[in-house]
Amino acid sequence: MKMGESSNDDLLGLLLQSTDCNEGGNNSKNIRLTVDEVIEECKLFYFAGQETTSVWLTWTMVVLSMHPNWQEHAREEVLQVCGKNTPRFESTNHLKIVTMILNEVLRLYPPVHGMFRQTAQKTSLGGISLPANVDLYLPTILIHHDPEIWGEDSAEFKPERFSSGISSASKEHLAFYPFGWGPRICIGQSFATIEAKIALAMILQRFSFELSPSYTHDPRTVISLQPQFGAQIILHQL
Numbered sequence: 123m124k125m126g127e128s129s130n131d132d133l134l135g136l137l138l139q140s141t142d143c144n145e146g147g148n149n150s151k152n153i154r155l156t157v158d159e160v161i162e163e164c165k166l167f168y169f170a171g172q173e174t175t176s177v178w179l180t181w182t183m184v185v186l187s188m189h190p191n192w193q194e195h196a197r198e199e200v201l202q203v204c205g206k207n208t209p210r211f212e213s214t215n216h217l218k219i220v221t222m223i224l225n226e227v228l229r230l231y232p233p234v235h236g237m238f239r240q241t242a243q244k245t246s247l248g249g250i251s252l253p254a255n256v257d258l259y260l261p262t263i264l265i266h267h268d269p270e271i272w273g274e275d276s277a278e279f280k281p282e283r284f285s286s287g288i289s290s291a292s293k294e295h296l297a298f299y300p301f302g303w304g305p306r307i308c309i310g311q312s313f314a315t316i317e318a319k320i321a322l323a324m325i326l327q328r329f330s331f332e333l334s335p336s337y338t339h340d341p342r343t344v345i346s347l348q349p350q351f352g353a354q355i356i357l358h359q360l
């Protein structure tokens with residue numbers, strides 16, 4: 123970095139080009155990052171991106187073990203679209219059932235269960251007037267489970283809710299926000315979705331799976347929403 127050498131075709135390279143140490147970068151002086159800020163950005167990307175996606179896939183394996191019919195539907199679709207080949211980015215757009223399943227898992231088990239905000243100034247929100255410095259919690263998991271929004275079967279795993287897309291899945295607009303919303307929406311949303319589709323497709327191509335008798339269903343919040351006692355799953359090679 124001190125030699126002024128960094129590539130601009132990956133995230134770390136772009137961050138390094140934005141530092142005070144790299145005068146050759148494209149950014150104007152007033153938005154340069156310090157080295158400490160680059161380190162913090164790297165930690166944020168690792169923390170925000172790794173645990174969330176892995177727990178999403180974990181819940182998907184658990185839920186598809188509980189619903190072998192959906193596991194079979196998803197496998198049939200993957201084999202139809204990709205055969206036994208490694209799924210490519212382009213094929214992920216054709217995985218409709220896999221997408222419905224992944225969305226329904228995000229609805230029932232959102233890895234980020236809620237978001238925190240603070241009013242910077244006096245704010246009017248939904249007809250309520252809030253003073254400055256009020257802490258707000260937006261409980262994603264409660265909204266995702268609300269029977270008034272999703273229907274009496276809101277607690278059930280029903281990927282068909284999403285068969286006509288996200289906007290038709292619920293009675294309320296903006297009732298599904300596993301990646302947040304607005305200016306701070308998850309920057310890794312598309313990356314995570316492609317990653318999850320490819321990983322799930324590769325697992326379905328190779329294995330059928332079922333829950334081990336030792337599995338106990340007990341979702342708990344440990345920063346992200348996790349299976350408290352682990353996810354013991356038995357894989358059968360196909």
Ligand code: HEM
Nearest residue numbers: 170171174175178233234237300301302306308309310314
């Ligand atoms: C299932 C996977 C994921 C879920 C559920 C998820 C969820 C979220 C949510 C809800 C937020 C907004 C937090 C807030 O507004 O307070 C967020 C922000 C963020 N996410 Fe993700 N995320 C996922 C994957 C990823 C991946 C793969 C990356 C990076 C490669 C990533 C990077 C980030 C970053 C950097 C932010 C902060 C953005 C900002 O503050 O402007 N996330 N994520």
